[in-house]
Amino acid sequence: MALAQEDIQFIKDHLGDWLAERSLGKPPAVYEIELRERMVRVEEALKHQRELMREGFARMDERFEAAEQRHRELRQDMQARFEQVDKRFEQVDKRFEQVDKRFEELTRRIDRFMIWSFGTTVAIGGVVVTLVKFWNP
Numbered sequence: 001m002a003l004a005q006e007d008i009q010f011i012k013d014h015l016g017d018w019l020a021e022r023s024l025g026k027p028p029a030v031y032e033i034e035l036r037e038r039m040v041r042v043e044e045a046l047k048h049q050r051e052l053m054r055e056g057f058a059r060m061d062e063r064f065e066a067a068e069q070r071h072r073e074l075r076q077d078m079q080a081r082f083e084q085v086d087k088r089f090e091q092v093d094k095r096f097e098q099v100d101k102r103f104e105e106l107t108r109r110i111d112r113f114m115i116w117s118f119g120t121t122v123a124i125g126g127v128v129v130t131l132v133k134f135w136n137p
C-alpha cells in the first residue's frame with residue numbers, strides 16, 4: 001500500500017500540529033524561546049559555579065597561608081630550641097674541659113708523689129744498709 005503524493009503532503013503539513021497537540025514537538029518559536037531560557041539558566045548556573053570556585057580558591061589560599069604561617073612559627077620555635085641545646089652543649093663542653101684539667105693536675109700530683117715516694121724509699125733503704133754495715137763489724 002503505497003502512499004500517494006497527496007497523502008505525503010498532507011502528513012507534512014499537519015505533522016507539526018499533531019506533535020504540538022500531543023506535546024511531543026513544539027513549534028519553532030516556542031522551542032527557540034525555551035532554548036534561550038535554558039541558555040540563560042545555564043549561564044547563570046555557570047556564573048554561580050565560577051563564584052563558588054573563586055570563593056573556594058580564596059579559602060584554600062587562606063588555608064595555605066595559615067599553614068605556611070604555622071610552619072614558620074614551628075621553624076622559629078625549633079630554631080630557638082636548637083640554639084638552647086647548642087648553649088647547653090657548650091656548657092657541658094666547658095665542664096668537661098674543667099674536669100679534664102682537674103684530672104691532668106691530679107695525674108701530675110700522683111706522678112710527683114710517686115717520684116718522691118720512690119726517692120724517699122731508696123734514700124731510707126740506703127741509710128738503713130749503711131747503718132747495718134757500720135754496726136756489724
